[in-house]
Amino acid sequence: MLVLGIESSCDETAAAVVDSEKLLSATLATQHDVHERFGGVVPELASRRHMENIVPLVQGALESAGKTLDDLEGVAVTCAPGLVGSLLVGISMAKGIAYAKDIPLIGVNHLEGHLNAALMEYGEIPLPYVGLVVSGGHTSIYSVKNFGDYELLGATRDDAAGEAFDKVAKLLGLGYPGGPAIDRAAAKGDPKAFRFSKPKFTSRAMRGIKPREFDFSFSGIKTAVLDIFRKNEKNGKISEDMTCDLAASFQETVANILTDRLIDAAGARSAMAVVLSGGVAANRRLRAMLIEKCEASGIKPFIPAMKLCTDNAAMIAFVGERHLVAGKRSSFSLNATANEEIGV
Numbered sequence: 001m002l003v004l005g006i007e008s009s010c011d012e013t014a015a016a017v018v019d020s021e022k023l024l025s026a027t028l029a030t031q032h033d034v035h036e037r038f039g040g041v042v043p044e045l046a047s048r049r050h051m052e053n054i055v056p057l058v059q060g061a062l063e064s065a066g067k068t069l070d071d072l073e074g075v076a077v078t079c080a081p082g083l084v085g086s087l088l089v090g091i092s093m094a095k096g097i098a099y100a101k102d103i104p105l106i107g108v109n110h111l112e113g114h115l116n117a118a119l120m121e122y123g124e125i126p127l128p129y130v131g132l133v134v135s136g137g138h139t140s141i142y143s144v145k146n147f148g149d150y151e152l153l154g155a156t157r158d159d160a161a162g163e164a165f166d167k168v169a170k171l172l173g174l175g176y177p178g179g180p181a182i183d184r185a186a187a188k189g190d191p192k193a194f195r196f197s198k199p200k201f202t203s204r205a206m207r208g209i210k211p212r213e214f215d216f217s218f219s220g221i222k223t224a225v226l227d228i229f230r231k232n233e234k235n236g237k238i239s240e241d242m243t244c245d246l247a248a249s250f251q252e253t254v255a256n257i258l259t260d261r262l263i264d265a266a267g268a269r270s271a272m273a274v275v276l277s278g279g280v281a282a283n284r285r286l287r288a289m290l291i292e293k294c295e296a297s298g299i300k301p302f303i304p305a306m307k308l309c310t311d312n313a314a315m316i317a318f319v320g321e322r323h324l325v326a327g328k329r330s331s332f333s334l335n336a337t338a339n340e341e342i343g344v
């Protein structure tokens, strides 16, 4: 089925065309230049930039696939979770195309997209497997019994891992987006220079939230980096060597927490395979560490290429096509939802 996928949930506008689960084309525009000076995504500015980019990106994806709107057999669009104003840009575009061409529309959860991104690269992953989606907005572990059959095993109780990367990078003056900046600085630092204690779930963080076996917490580590920074700063700055050591130690700690949880969760669900996805999965140390630990535990790691880990429309088109082929449809009342977990 020839399906167009559209993604606009945060600060990346993207379009992709798939046919029979094969990626024909993908276009993407980042908005880093817009948000850089604010040190984070400004929702209103994100929506406006999506508006400017969406039409040329869809046209570009169709052109490089050698297709036209008339060839399309379905449209898939991210409808949750994300910035509502940003999501609505993609949803409006998708509805317009589906209505004008009288083809089915399907709303796709962004997390389901990330969780299945590895399938595009590897074709098949032995079931059941355990997947970690680790991005700027989420850090969640799922058990996957089948496509569409997910169980949430744990999630962050405070900051997402990517959010912690972004906040630590901002504190260290490394710029935005923080993840890639920490990745680069860490390569020049000593990961054993600073030790951070394992996260403890405070009663405040636990209040009103049902605890899960494989939950995460990253705000304590972020605060520990802040404390070290404050103790050592002169005129709001620390040395370049210390910056790199702090970045490396922070990254090492986060990578250890994520990989240990993932391997433990795989053990608990008798899974022989694990999947890593989401923007933070682009982190070089995290990828290397997961491969090392999987080798030691006899588990097979599935880590997609960087461009499938960070936000993209290929994963949305892929998941959308599977749902459409299975007969699922969204109506024209499809709306944007800011928060929506899967597997709960």
Ligand code: KG4
Residues within 6 Å of the ligand: 010, 134, 135, 136, 137, 138, 161, 162, 163, 165, 166, 177, 178, 179, 180, 183, 278, 279, 280, 281, 282, 283, 284, 309, 310, 311
């Ligand atoms: O999945 P994504 O592109 O967007 C969301 O759905 O959030 O993830 C973006 C997050 C940001 O927090 C960014 O700093 C982080 O992924 N990130 C990284 C790296 N590349 C992107 N974090 C650590 N190391 C990286 N190399």
Ligand code: ZN
Residues within 6 Å of the ligand: 110, 114, 135, 136, 278, 279, 310, 311
């Ligand atoms: Zn994402």
